[in-house]
Ligand code: ATP
Ligand code: MG
Ligand code: MG
Protein backbone atom coordinates (compact mmCIF):
# COMPACT_ATOMS: atom_id res chain seq x y z
CA UNK A 1 0.00 0.00 0.00
CA UNK A 2 1.40 3.34 -1.03
CA UNK A 3 1.60 6.15 1.53
CA UNK A 4 -1.06 8.09 -0.38
CA UNK A 5 -3.40 5.07 -0.27
CA UNK A 6 -2.97 4.75 3.48
CA UNK A 7 -4.06 8.36 3.96
CA UNK A 8 -7.25 7.70 2.00
CA UNK A 9 -7.95 4.36 3.70
CA UNK A 10 -7.71 5.96 7.12
CA UNK A 11 -10.03 8.83 6.27
CA UNK A 12 -12.46 6.49 4.52
CA UNK A 13 -12.60 4.22 7.55
CA UNK A 14 -13.44 7.01 9.96
CA UNK A 15 -15.86 8.57 7.52
CA UNK A 16 -17.73 5.26 7.67
CA UNK A 17 -17.83 5.71 11.47
CA UNK A 18 -19.58 9.09 11.07
CA UNK A 19 -16.49 11.27 11.48
CA UNK A 20 -16.26 14.64 9.74
CA UNK A 21 -13.06 14.85 7.70
CA UNK A 22 -11.22 18.11 8.36
CA UNK A 23 -8.17 19.59 6.61
CA UNK A 24 -4.72 19.69 8.18
CA UNK A 25 -4.06 22.96 9.94
CA UNK A 26 -0.87 25.01 9.57
CA UNK A 27 2.42 24.08 11.25
CA UNK A 28 2.14 27.47 12.91
CA UNK A 29 -0.64 27.23 15.50
CA UNK A 30 -3.18 30.01 15.07
CA UNK A 31 -4.80 29.50 18.45
CA UNK A 32 -1.92 29.10 20.82
CA UNK A 33 0.89 31.62 21.36
CA UNK A 34 2.54 29.29 23.91
CA UNK A 35 3.24 26.65 21.30
CA UNK A 36 6.06 26.95 18.78
CA UNK A 37 4.73 24.45 16.22
CA UNK A 38 1.83 22.12 15.62
CA UNK A 39 3.29 18.94 17.07
CA UNK A 40 0.22 16.69 16.92
CA UNK A 41 -3.23 16.48 15.45
CA UNK A 42 -4.97 17.77 18.55
CA UNK A 43 -3.46 21.24 18.43
CA UNK A 44 -6.16 22.73 16.20
CA UNK A 45 -8.80 21.33 18.56
CA UNK A 46 -7.27 22.53 21.80
CA UNK A 47 -10.03 25.03 22.54
CA UNK A 48 -12.68 22.46 21.73
CA UNK A 49 -11.26 20.19 24.44
CA UNK A 50 -11.15 23.10 26.84
CA UNK A 51 -14.81 23.82 26.11
CA UNK A 52 -14.27 27.38 24.86
CA UNK A 53 -14.95 26.52 21.21
CA UNK A 54 -17.84 24.55 19.74
CA UNK A 55 -17.81 22.80 16.39
CA UNK A 56 -20.75 21.65 14.31
CA UNK A 57 -19.70 17.98 14.80
CA UNK A 58 -18.58 15.74 17.64
CA UNK A 59 -16.40 13.30 15.67
CA UNK A 60 -13.54 14.30 13.41
CA UNK A 61 -10.64 12.71 11.54
CA UNK A 62 -7.74 14.16 9.59
CA UNK A 63 -4.17 13.87 8.39
CA UNK A 64 -2.20 16.59 10.18
CA UNK A 65 1.24 17.85 9.24
CA UNK A 66 3.37 18.03 12.38
CA UNK A 67 6.76 19.36 13.33
CA UNK A 68 8.81 18.25 16.31
CA UNK A 69 11.87 20.41 16.17
CA UNK A 70 11.51 22.73 19.12
CA UNK A 71 9.61 23.17 22.36
CA UNK A 72 8.32 20.25 24.41
CA UNK A 73 8.45 17.78 21.54
CA UNK A 74 11.81 17.94 19.79
CA UNK A 75 13.03 15.03 17.69
CA UNK A 76 15.63 16.95 15.67
CA UNK A 77 18.50 15.13 17.32
CA UNK A 78 16.96 11.72 16.62
CA UNK A 79 16.84 12.24 12.86
CA UNK A 80 19.50 10.11 11.22
CA UNK A 81 19.88 8.05 14.39
CA UNK A 82 16.57 6.16 14.72
CA UNK A 83 14.48 4.44 12.06
CA UNK A 84 11.30 6.08 13.30
CA UNK A 85 11.78 9.78 14.03
CA UNK A 86 11.39 12.73 11.71
CA UNK A 87 11.25 16.45 12.30
CA UNK A 88 8.26 16.77 9.97
CA UNK A 89 5.76 13.93 9.80
CA UNK A 90 2.10 13.30 9.15
CA UNK A 91 -0.23 12.23 11.89
CA UNK A 92 -3.42 10.33 11.18
CA UNK A 93 -5.95 11.21 13.85
CA UNK A 94 -9.51 10.68 14.96
CA UNK A 95 -11.36 12.59 17.68
CA UNK A 96 -14.36 12.48 19.88
CA UNK A 97 -15.46 15.75 21.41
CA UNK A 98 -17.46 14.57 24.38
CA UNK A 99 -19.00 11.80 22.27
CA UNK A 100 -17.49 8.26 22.26
CA UNK A 101 -14.79 7.29 24.72
CA UNK A 102 -12.38 4.43 25.47
CA UNK A 103 -14.44 1.47 24.26
CA UNK A 104 -15.13 2.73 20.72
CA UNK A 105 -11.72 4.35 20.30
CA UNK A 106 -9.94 1.10 21.09
CA UNK A 107 -12.31 -1.10 19.07
CA UNK A 108 -12.03 1.08 15.96
CA UNK A 109 -8.25 1.32 16.15
CA UNK A 110 -8.07 -2.47 16.31
CA UNK A 111 -10.59 -2.90 13.52
CA UNK A 112 -8.68 -0.53 11.26
CA UNK A 113 -5.28 -2.13 11.86
CA UNK A 114 -6.22 -5.79 11.84
CA UNK A 115 -9.45 -5.78 9.82
CA UNK A 116 -8.97 -3.12 7.14
CA UNK A 117 -5.17 -3.23 6.87
CA UNK A 118 -4.75 -6.86 7.83
CA UNK A 119 -1.85 -6.49 10.29
CA UNK A 120 -0.92 -9.71 12.09
CA UNK A 121 -2.46 -9.56 15.56
CA UNK A 122 0.46 -11.48 17.04
CA UNK A 123 2.82 -8.65 16.19
CA UNK A 124 0.82 -6.00 18.02
CA UNK A 125 1.54 -5.01 21.63
CA UNK A 126 -0.38 -2.48 23.65
CA UNK A 127 0.38 -0.31 26.64
CA UNK A 128 -2.03 1.28 29.09
CA UNK A 129 -1.52 3.87 31.81
CA UNK A 130 -0.62 1.98 34.98
CA UNK A 131 -3.82 2.88 36.82
CA UNK A 132 -6.16 2.58 33.84
CA UNK A 133 -7.92 -0.72 34.62
CA UNK A 134 -10.77 0.22 32.33
CA UNK A 135 -8.55 0.38 29.22
CA UNK A 136 -6.74 -2.78 30.32
CA UNK A 137 -10.03 -4.66 30.60
CA UNK A 138 -11.22 -3.49 27.17
CA UNK A 139 -8.03 -4.73 25.52
CA UNK A 140 -8.06 -8.04 27.36
CA UNK A 141 -11.73 -8.96 27.51
CA UNK A 142 -13.35 -7.20 24.57
CA UNK A 143 -10.54 -7.20 22.00
CA UNK A 144 -8.86 -10.38 23.18
CA UNK A 145 -5.24 -9.24 23.33
CA UNK A 146 -3.33 -11.74 25.49
CA UNK A 147 -2.41 -10.15 28.84
CA UNK A 148 1.30 -10.79 28.26
CA UNK A 149 1.20 -8.30 25.40
CA UNK A 150 -0.60 -5.61 27.43
CA UNK A 151 1.92 -3.55 29.38
CA UNK A 152 1.10 -1.10 32.18
CA UNK A 153 3.24 2.04 31.96
CA UNK A 154 3.61 4.98 34.33
CA UNK A 155 4.89 8.49 33.75
CA UNK A 156 8.39 8.67 32.37
CA UNK A 157 10.86 10.51 34.45
CA UNK A 158 12.42 12.61 31.78
CA UNK A 159 14.14 9.81 29.88
CA UNK A 160 14.02 10.96 26.26
CA UNK A 161 12.53 7.85 24.74
CA UNK A 162 10.97 6.05 27.70
CA UNK A 163 7.32 5.25 27.16
CA UNK A 164 5.07 7.69 28.86
CA UNK A 165 1.39 6.91 29.01
CA UNK A 166 0.23 10.26 30.18
CA UNK A 167 0.05 12.52 27.17
CA UNK A 168 0.30 16.28 27.15
CA UNK A 169 0.75 18.65 24.29
CA UNK A 170 2.77 21.08 26.40
CA UNK A 171 3.42 21.85 30.06
CA UNK A 172 -0.09 23.24 30.38
CA UNK A 173 -3.37 22.45 28.63
CA UNK A 174 -5.45 19.38 27.84
CA UNK A 175 -3.96 16.02 28.82
CA UNK A 176 -4.83 12.55 30.00
CA UNK A 177 -3.89 8.88 30.20
CA UNK A 178 -3.30 7.03 26.97
CA UNK A 179 -3.04 3.60 25.50
CA UNK A 180 -0.54 2.92 22.75
CA UNK A 181 -0.22 0.29 20.05
CA UNK A 182 3.21 -1.06 19.09
CA UNK A 183 4.28 -3.19 16.15
CA UNK A 184 6.98 -5.83 16.52
CA UNK A 185 9.26 -5.67 13.49
CA UNK A 186 10.74 -9.01 14.52
CA UNK A 187 13.88 -10.53 15.95
CA UNK A 188 17.18 -9.38 14.59
CA UNK A 189 16.43 -5.72 15.23
CA UNK A 190 17.78 -4.40 18.54
CA UNK A 191 15.26 -3.27 21.13
CA UNK A 192 12.87 -4.72 23.70
CA UNK A 193 9.11 -4.50 24.16
CA UNK A 194 7.55 -1.34 25.62
CA UNK A 195 8.30 -0.91 29.29
CA UNK A 196 11.41 -3.11 29.18
CA UNK A 197 14.85 -1.68 29.96
CA UNK A 198 15.88 -1.77 26.30
CA UNK A 199 12.63 -0.44 24.86
CA UNK A 200 14.56 2.42 23.25
CA UNK A 201 15.26 0.45 20.12
CA UNK A 202 13.67 0.12 16.73
CA UNK A 203 12.26 -3.39 17.05
CA UNK A 204 8.96 -2.60 18.82
CA UNK A 205 7.79 0.59 17.20
CA UNK A 206 5.00 2.71 18.60
CA UNK A 207 2.49 3.31 15.84
CA UNK A 208 -0.66 4.68 17.43
CA UNK A 209 -1.41 6.65 20.55
CA UNK A 210 -4.99 6.88 21.82
CA UNK A 211 -5.29 9.64 24.38
CA UNK A 212 -8.21 9.86 26.73
CA UNK A 213 -8.35 13.58 27.25
CA UNK A 214 -9.81 14.13 30.69
CA UNK A 215 -7.83 16.94 32.31
CA UNK A 216 -6.58 20.48 31.86
CA UNK A 217 -3.20 21.12 33.47
CA UNK A 218 -2.63 24.58 34.96
CA UNK A 219 0.74 26.34 35.12
CA UNK A 220 1.19 25.24 38.75
CA UNK A 221 0.79 21.61 37.69
CA UNK A 222 -2.67 20.98 39.09
CA UNK A 223 -5.17 19.02 37.05
CA UNK A 224 -8.80 19.99 36.64
CA UNK A 225 -11.41 17.94 34.83
CA UNK A 226 -12.34 18.91 31.28
CA UNK A 227 -16.02 19.72 30.72
CA UNK A 228 -16.49 16.48 28.77
CA UNK A 229 -14.01 13.64 28.35
CA UNK A 230 -12.68 13.45 24.80
CA UNK A 231 -10.66 11.11 22.62
CA UNK A 232 -7.59 12.25 20.73
CA UNK A 233 -5.62 9.75 18.68
CA UNK A 234 -2.48 10.06 16.62
CA UNK A 235 -0.77 7.55 14.36
CA UNK A 236 2.44 8.24 12.45
CA UNK A 237 1.72 7.81 8.74
CA UNK A 238 5.34 7.00 7.89
CA UNK A 239 5.59 4.34 10.62
CA UNK A 240 2.39 2.70 9.45
CA UNK A 241 3.61 2.84 5.85
CA UNK A 242 6.82 1.06 6.89
CA UNK A 243 4.76 -1.75 8.44
CA UNK A 244 2.52 -2.06 5.41
CA UNK A 245 5.38 -1.91 2.93
CA UNK A 246 7.25 -4.62 4.86
CA UNK A 247 10.26 -2.46 5.50
CA UNK A 248 11.75 -1.71 8.85
CA UNK A 249 12.78 1.91 8.62
CA UNK A 250 10.52 4.84 7.81
CA UNK A 251 13.22 5.95 5.40
CA UNK A 252 12.61 2.89 3.23
CA UNK A 253 8.99 3.74 2.41
CA UNK A 254 7.99 4.87 -1.09
CA UNK A 255 7.84 8.56 -0.26
CA UNK A 256 11.27 8.68 1.37
CA UNK A 257 12.87 6.51 -1.27
CA UNK A 258 11.94 9.10 -3.86
CA UNK A 259 13.40 11.93 -1.77
CA UNK A 260 16.54 9.98 -0.90
CA UNK A 261 17.02 9.10 -4.57
CA UNK A 262 16.76 12.76 -5.48
CA UNK A 263 19.17 13.83 -2.75
CA UNK A 264 21.61 11.19 -4.02
CA UNK A 265 21.29 12.46 -7.57
CA UNK A 266 21.74 16.09 -6.60
CA UNK A 267 24.77 15.39 -4.41
CA UNK A 268 26.29 12.72 -6.65
CA UNK A 269 26.11 10.09 -3.91
CA UNK A 270 26.09 6.39 -4.81
CA UNK A 271 25.49 4.86 -1.42
CA UNK A 272 21.75 5.18 -0.84
CA UNK A 273 22.17 4.05 2.78
CA UNK A 274 24.21 7.13 3.60
CA UNK A 275 22.82 8.77 6.71
CA UNK A 276 23.24 12.27 5.28
CA UNK A 277 20.76 11.45 2.51
CA UNK A 278 18.18 10.53 5.13
CA UNK A 279 18.74 13.74 7.02
CA UNK A 280 18.41 15.80 3.82
CA UNK A 281 15.21 13.92 2.87
CA UNK A 282 13.79 14.57 6.30
CA UNK A 283 14.79 18.20 6.43
CA UNK A 284 13.45 19.20 3.01
CA UNK A 285 9.97 18.28 4.19
CA UNK A 286 10.26 20.31 7.38
CA UNK A 287 11.77 23.32 5.64
CA UNK A 288 9.43 23.39 2.66
CA UNK A 289 6.32 23.08 4.80
CA UNK A 290 7.50 25.71 7.26
CA UNK A 291 7.90 28.14 4.38
CA UNK A 292 4.52 27.11 2.96
CA UNK A 293 3.07 27.92 6.37
CA UNK A 294 4.58 31.38 6.41
CA UNK A 295 7.87 30.97 8.27
CA UNK A 296 10.99 32.41 6.66
CA UNK A 297 14.59 31.93 7.82
CA UNK A 298 15.51 34.51 10.43
CA UNK A 299 17.50 34.94 13.59
CA UNK A 300 14.79 34.37 16.10
CA UNK A 301 11.77 32.35 17.04
CA UNK A 302 10.29 30.04 14.45
CA UNK A 303 12.41 31.52 11.70
CA UNK A 304 15.54 30.54 13.59
CA UNK A 305 14.34 26.96 13.95
CA UNK A 306 13.87 26.93 10.17
CA UNK A 307 17.33 28.40 9.64
CA UNK A 308 18.86 25.78 11.93
CA UNK A 309 17.18 22.92 10.04
CA UNK A 310 18.22 24.31 6.64
CA UNK A 311 21.82 24.74 7.79
CA UNK A 312 21.92 21.21 9.14
CA UNK A 313 20.75 19.94 5.75
CA UNK A 314 23.37 22.02 3.95
CA UNK A 315 26.11 20.72 6.21
CA UNK A 316 25.07 17.17 5.29
CA UNK A 317 25.19 18.14 1.63
CA UNK A 318 28.68 19.49 2.24
CA UNK A 319 29.70 16.19 3.85
CA UNK A 320 28.60 14.49 0.64
CA UNK A 321 30.87 16.86 -1.27
CA UNK A 322 28.14 19.16 -2.54
CA UNK A 323 29.33 22.73 -2.18
CA UNK A 324 26.89 24.37 -4.59
CA UNK A 325 23.25 25.11 -3.77
CA UNK A 326 21.29 21.87 -4.15
CA UNK A 327 18.72 21.83 -1.38
CA UNK A 328 16.12 24.02 -3.12
CA UNK A 329 16.34 21.65 -6.10
CA UNK A 330 14.74 18.94 -3.93
CA UNK A 331 11.41 20.78 -4.11
CA UNK A 332 10.08 19.29 -7.40
CA UNK A 333 10.59 15.74 -6.07
CA UNK A 334 8.85 16.73 -2.86
CA UNK A 335 5.93 18.11 -4.85
CA UNK A 336 5.82 14.86 -6.78
CA UNK A 337 5.30 12.80 -3.63
CA UNK A 338 3.31 15.23 -1.48
CA UNK A 339 1.76 17.80 -3.79
CA UNK A 340 -1.50 15.93 -4.25
CA UNK A 341 -2.15 15.67 -0.52
CA UNK A 342 -1.02 19.26 0.12
CA UNK A 343 -1.94 21.52 -2.83
CA UNK A 344 -0.53 24.50 -0.91
CA UNK A 345 2.92 23.07 -1.62
CA UNK A 346 2.84 23.31 -5.45
CA UNK A 347 0.96 26.61 -5.08
CA UNK A 348 3.92 28.11 -3.22
CA UNK A 349 6.67 26.32 -5.06
CA UNK A 350 8.44 29.44 -6.25
CA UNK A 351 8.49 31.05 -2.85
CA UNK A 352 9.82 27.87 -1.23
CA UNK A 353 12.57 27.48 -3.81
CA UNK A 354 13.56 31.13 -3.62
CA UNK A 355 13.69 31.22 0.17
CA UNK A 356 15.76 28.03 0.35
CA UNK A 357 18.14 29.13 -2.37
CA UNK A 358 18.73 32.50 -0.73
CA UNK A 359 19.61 30.74 2.52
CA UNK A 360 21.90 28.32 0.68
CA UNK A 361 23.76 31.16 -0.95
CA UNK A 362 24.08 32.99 2.32
CA UNK A 363 25.38 30.06 4.34
CA UNK A 364 27.45 28.82 1.40
CA UNK A 365 29.74 31.78 1.93
CA UNK A 366 30.83 30.65 5.39
CA UNK A 367 30.09 26.93 5.62
CA UNK A 368 33.36 25.75 4.16
CA UNK A 369 35.51 28.13 6.17
CA UNK A 370 33.53 27.30 9.30
CA UNK A 371 34.09 23.59 8.75
CA UNK A 372 37.82 24.22 8.51
CA UNK A 373 37.71 26.18 11.74
CA UNK A 374 35.78 23.35 13.37
CA UNK A 375 38.33 20.75 12.23
CA UNK A 376 41.10 22.88 13.54
CA UNK A 377 39.45 23.39 16.92
CA UNK A 378 38.50 19.72 17.18
CA UNK A 379 42.08 18.70 16.54
CA UNK A 380 43.36 20.94 19.29
CA UNK A 381 40.74 20.65 21.98
CA UNK A 382 40.39 17.06 23.15
CA UNK A 383 36.91 15.84 23.98
CA UNK A 384 35.13 19.16 24.36
CA UNK A 385 34.77 22.03 21.92
CA UNK A 386 35.35 25.16 24.04
CA UNK A 387 32.41 27.56 24.37
CA UNK A 388 34.42 30.45 22.93
CA UNK A 389 35.06 28.47 19.73
CA UNK A 390 31.43 27.41 19.44
CA UNK A 391 30.58 31.08 19.80
CA UNK A 392 33.07 32.10 17.11
CA UNK A 393 31.54 29.50 14.78
CA UNK A 394 28.15 30.91 15.55
CA UNK A 395 28.97 34.56 15.37
CA UNK A 396 31.40 34.64 12.45
CA UNK A 397 30.46 31.57 10.41
CA UNK A 398 26.71 31.31 11.07
CA UNK A 399 26.87 27.88 12.73
CA UNK A 400 23.88 27.57 15.08
CA UNK A 401 25.23 26.00 18.26
CA UNK A 402 23.10 22.88 17.82
CA UNK A 403 24.75 22.40 14.42
CA UNK A 404 28.20 22.56 16.02
CA UNK A 405 26.99 20.14 18.69
CA UNK A 406 25.69 17.79 16.01
CA UNK A 407 29.01 17.79 14.15
CA UNK A 408 30.80 17.24 17.45
CA UNK A 409 28.49 14.36 18.37
CA UNK A 410 29.36 12.51 15.17
CA UNK A 411 32.96 12.46 16.30
CA UNK A 412 32.21 11.54 19.89
CA UNK A 413 32.90 15.08 21.09
CA UNK A 414 30.75 17.50 23.02
CA UNK A 415 30.41 21.27 23.19
CA UNK A 416 30.87 23.33 26.34
CA UNK A 417 27.36 24.79 26.30
CA UNK A 418 27.81 26.80 29.50
CA UNK A 419 30.89 28.39 27.95
CA UNK A 420 28.94 29.14 24.79
CA UNK A 421 26.14 30.76 26.80
CA UNK A 422 28.67 32.85 28.71
CA UNK A 423 30.24 34.10 25.46
CA UNK A 424 26.78 34.87 24.19
CA UNK A 425 25.97 36.84 27.33
CA UNK A 426 29.16 38.87 26.99
CA UNK A 427 28.17 39.71 23.44
CA UNK A 428 24.76 40.84 24.65
CA UNK A 429 26.34 43.08 27.21
CA UNK A 430 28.63 44.62 24.64
CA UNK A 431 25.62 45.28 22.45
CA UNK A 432 23.68 46.72 25.37
CA UNK A 433 26.38 49.20 26.27
CA UNK A 434 26.93 50.09 22.62
CA UNK A 435 23.31 51.02 22.12
CA UNK A 436 21.19 52.89 24.60
CA UNK A 437 18.26 52.63 22.28
CA UNK A 438 16.56 49.44 21.24
CA UNK A 439 19.26 46.94 22.07
CA UNK A 440 16.92 44.14 21.05
CA UNK A 441 17.15 45.07 17.41
CA UNK A 442 20.92 44.80 17.41
CA UNK A 443 21.19 41.63 19.46
CA UNK A 444 22.38 38.56 17.65
CA UNK A 445 20.24 35.47 17.39
CA UNK A 446 19.75 33.81 20.70
CA UNK A 447 19.36 30.10 20.92
CA UNK A 448 16.90 30.58 23.73
CA UNK A 449 14.78 32.81 21.54
CA UNK A 450 14.38 29.95 19.10
CA UNK A 451 12.51 28.16 21.82
CA UNK A 452 10.45 31.16 22.85
CA UNK A 453 7.04 31.85 21.37
CA UNK A 454 6.77 34.47 18.65
CA UNK A 455 3.91 36.24 17.05
CA UNK A 456 2.90 34.74 13.73
CA UNK A 457 3.64 37.29 11.03
CA UNK A 458 3.99 34.77 8.27
CA UNK A 459 1.22 35.68 5.91
CA UNK A 460 2.10 39.34 6.06
CA UNK A 461 5.68 38.43 5.34
CA UNK A 462 4.51 36.34 2.43
CA UNK A 463 2.34 39.08 0.99
CA UNK A 464 5.18 41.53 1.38
CA UNK A 465 7.39 39.25 -0.66
CA UNK A 466 4.86 39.28 -3.44
CA UNK A 467 3.75 35.67 -3.11
CA UNK A 468 0.17 34.69 -3.59
CA UNK A 469 -1.44 33.68 -0.36
CA UNK A 470 -3.85 30.80 -0.61
CA UNK A 471 -6.11 30.48 2.37
P1 ATP B 1 8.06 7.99 20.29
O1 ATP B 1 7.88 7.43 21.68
O2 ATP B 1 8.33 6.95 19.28
O3 ATP B 1 9.02 9.13 20.26
P2 ATP B 1 5.80 9.61 20.86
O4 ATP B 1 5.24 8.83 22.00
O5 ATP B 1 6.64 10.78 21.19
O6 ATP B 1 6.62 8.62 19.88
P3 ATP B 1 3.16 10.64 20.27
O7 ATP B 1 3.33 11.96 20.87
O8 ATP B 1 2.40 9.62 21.04
O9 ATP B 1 4.61 10.06 19.88
O10 ATP B 1 2.56 10.83 18.81
C1 ATP B 1 1.62 9.95 18.19
C2 ATP B 1 2.23 9.14 17.07
O11 ATP B 1 2.95 9.96 16.14
C3 ATP B 1 3.27 8.13 17.52
O12 ATP B 1 2.64 6.95 17.99
C4 ATP B 1 4.08 7.89 16.26
O13 ATP B 1 3.44 6.96 15.41
C5 ATP B 1 4.06 9.24 15.59
N1 ATP B 1 5.29 10.01 15.84
C6 ATP B 1 5.64 10.66 16.96
N2 ATP B 1 6.80 11.30 16.83
C7 ATP B 1 7.22 11.08 15.57
C8 ATP B 1 8.33 11.51 14.81
N3 ATP B 1 9.26 12.32 15.32
N4 ATP B 1 8.43 11.10 13.54
C9 ATP B 1 7.50 10.28 12.98
N5 ATP B 1 6.41 9.86 13.64
C10 ATP B 1 6.25 10.24 14.92
MG1 MG C 1 8.67 11.03 21.05
MG1 MG D 1 6.21 7.15 22.89
Ligand code: MG
Nearest residue numbers: 180206208209
Ligand atom coordinates in the same frame (compact mmCIF):
# COMPACT_ATOMS: atom_id res chain seq x y z
MG1 MG E 1 3.28 8.17 22.26
